[in-house]
Amino acid sequence: MLYKTNNDLHSFSASDNNYKSYYECTANIIAQIEVDSTQLKEYNAALKEQMQTAVRWEPGVLTYYAVADKKLPSRITILEIYADSAAYQKHITTPHFKKYKTTVAHMVKKLELVEVDLIGSAKQPGL
Amino acid sequence: MLYKTNNDLHSFSASDNNYKSYYECTANIIAQIEVDSTQLKEYNAALKEQMQTAVRWEPGVLTYYAVADKKLPSRITILEIYADSAAYQKHITTPHFKKYKTTVAHMVKKLELVEVDLIGSAKQPGL
Helix, strand or coil, X not given: CCCCCHHHHHCCCCCCCCCCCCCCCCEEEEEEEEECHHHHHHHHHHHHHHHHHHHHHCCXXXXXXXXXXXXXXXXXXXXXXXXCHHHHHHHCCCHHHHXXXXXXXXXXXXXXXXXXXXXXXXXXXXX | CCCCCHHHHXXXXXXXXXXXXXXXXXXXXXEXXXXXXXXXXXXXXXXXXXXXXXXXXXXXEEEEEEEEECCCCCEEEEEEEECCHHHHHHHCCCHHHHHHHHHHCCCEXXXXXXXXXXXXXXXXXXX
């Protein structure tokens, strides 16, 4: 598949009685990143810029959530949802992604990418 | 804070030029769970039921994403976003959460909960 239209996806909410995953065919990644703690502010800024730009310009980049361990904020986890593998492969060739990779190359101490399947998700309508 | 209205949250999208996190005050958890692989189907069903029920009945339960390692599907990661700490504390006293905990007690081999801060998120409008 390519990706669903916004209308299709909008029906995925808590009010949908026929709840099911609308992300069944997506390509999903959990990225575990350890950042040089002295460069955390710069890393987070670069990460946010990458996420915003990708979602704005690539319809196949569906969703990002980036979180940091409260006790060890240099330990970062990113949930990445792409419409499909092709969308991910395209994403990593884009100028904004390459810019991000170059910017953070000397900030990232460890990077692990794990391919994951979406078991399910749920969220408040409108979120 | 309590939680924002749906209208406030709806503006959080790729088309929002003044991008920022609307989740700044939320309580966020990453749960790392290892499930008995012989009971994975039952576990995933119980998890999905818990997620749906919580989001439907608790306005302070904002968002869940549950994913499984493609190679080791008994390794599950859940991103949980609550409106605030009070919403989380209330959540774990609800009948549906208690039912889930009882149902999966003999299925879960390992559970780690990590409190996290949201660095940022981005998603396609309507998702």
